[in-house]
Amino acid sequence: MGKKILAILLMLLSWFSLPLYAQVDFRNTDKGRPILIEDAYPIEYLAFELQGGIGYEKDGGEDRLDFSPEFRFGAYKNLQLGIETSYTSLSDGRTSSGGSDTFLHAIYSINQEGLEIPALSIRLDGGIPTGGLGTDHLHASATALATKTFGSLRLHSNLSYTIGPTASEGEGRDISRYLYGLGIDYAWPLRFFMVMGDIVLIKPIDDQKSELLLELGTRMQIHPKWVLDAGIGTGAFREEGSDVLATVGITYIFGVRRISY
């Protein structure tokens, strides 16, 4: 598995060493970077985006460390396609590590937000079992995304349902049978900085009791090409939730066609 991590890192490094040209919109939020609830906007047509994040989760006596790279691109106007996987290290008395499921996704923006109607998008995800710490089955989910803006403040709603077999207990931590969450963010556009939070209800795919998660995060543009994010969360006020969650990540957006004169 160590070789897999090395391969992923080398792949990322090779991307970063290419002459890529980029501009990041720090306001375009993405699932898990740093909070679960995302806005209803896909990335721009012909834009490519690489993300990497490290997440830490403490759940009772279990410590979990994830590395999650994601690649997405604007495949057509209003359509985003992406692929994401993660590599996890678990420590619960003994240490085990391995890959989780790999997810392919498509987000299609139905409309731009208007004076009355919010921005709406549909997200489809397909989960493929690709690692020892994932599930043993294919899963598919559909998510309805909505965003409503009030000046510098935005409200988001994500509602998702997954079809596919119930996983064995403790497996498929990245997949929910259903998920419903409300998110909020506030931006300081001249400082290229935003804070965000969400509250999410998750029914795990292994049919355990549902969890209620609270997250807070921030995103900041540090260069026209780069955005940093960081977040914390907890499900501790319900018995079934994790005690502590923390994540940091980075996003790089670019175009791939180079023109030389």
Next chain:
Amino acid sequence: MKCKKLFIYTLSSIFLLISILIATNGLAHELRDRIFYLPGGYNFAFYNKHPKVYGTVGADHYIHAIAFEILFRYGSENDLLEKEIYDKAIGVWSHPPKFGLTMELISPEFSKLAWKATNIFDWADMLHEQLYDILADERIKDKRKAYEEAIAYYLSEPDLALSPDAIPMDVMDNQHYSGAFRISYPKFNALLWAFHWLEPVFYEGLFIFDDPAKREKILQAWIIENNDWFTNPTQRMPLMRDSAFQWSKFSPVAANIFDNVHTLHGMIADIMASPKVKDKQAEITRAIKLMQTLPGSDSNNRMTQFLPLRRDGSYWKDVAMMQEMEKRGQDPIAHMRMMMEEEMKKMEEEAERIKKIPYIKEGE
């Protein structure tokens, strides 16, 4: 549990219903249609070589966008633009943002009213950045080819691109709402016009000077000079050819596009500021259509040639006169157009007269 399921089913049904209504055009809506810029070896050259100057372009975008946002949020009869927001705009100009801004960030509420206009301005700002970058990057030897490609990319989106032809600036002054912004918000309008001078001189500086150090020096000097344009504006809106003479010859199509962008901005500012316009959305859509389809003419060239920019205080005199005429129920813009036309005619006649003076050789 039942309650939770009912809640989720209800939400899903609402989402589905709205989506179906949108998909079947039962609900008026626009598509987001955001498009990435053209990747090129020159991308971000302007930012990398002249970061402070680049920041002032961000301030320019902020000032243009905030005007629309305030007019939409607070209506056409507010004094924020001449007071608090004016001061804030000067603050942003003095401490410009580090990176480029999209209009949606600064005018989120206006963007909901007129998304297409927002997208059009951001698309034009994308072209601005490309063209500044090409000039700023000394490695780009064939600048003409790079320009042609960047402009072709801009024009490849007909919904977002404005006409590459020289649409007469007169169109801005020929509408029933014309002049509303200048008459109600003369201080803020002067700010906007100052940037219509600064944007082109950046092009001229980058085009004429090859040495980055010299460029930086001259661009910085023009930034300082721009402060004076806020309070001592020109009597008419500057055109690209007024202050980027050489660059406009090099790329007349780009000059036309940006003049059209400035004209459209002026029209939308007037629409938002005019109490006469009740359906702002429809009027903005009409203005966009005009700026995408009207035929070009030599009118702007004629204006540049025969009505040179004057900074002799006549802007303030004109504004005072227009305000007075409006109070009396007269048409101030028609009067201004007539005066400008008379001035141009006089200048043309003078130019003709000078042409007819026989050339006298030394000693004759």
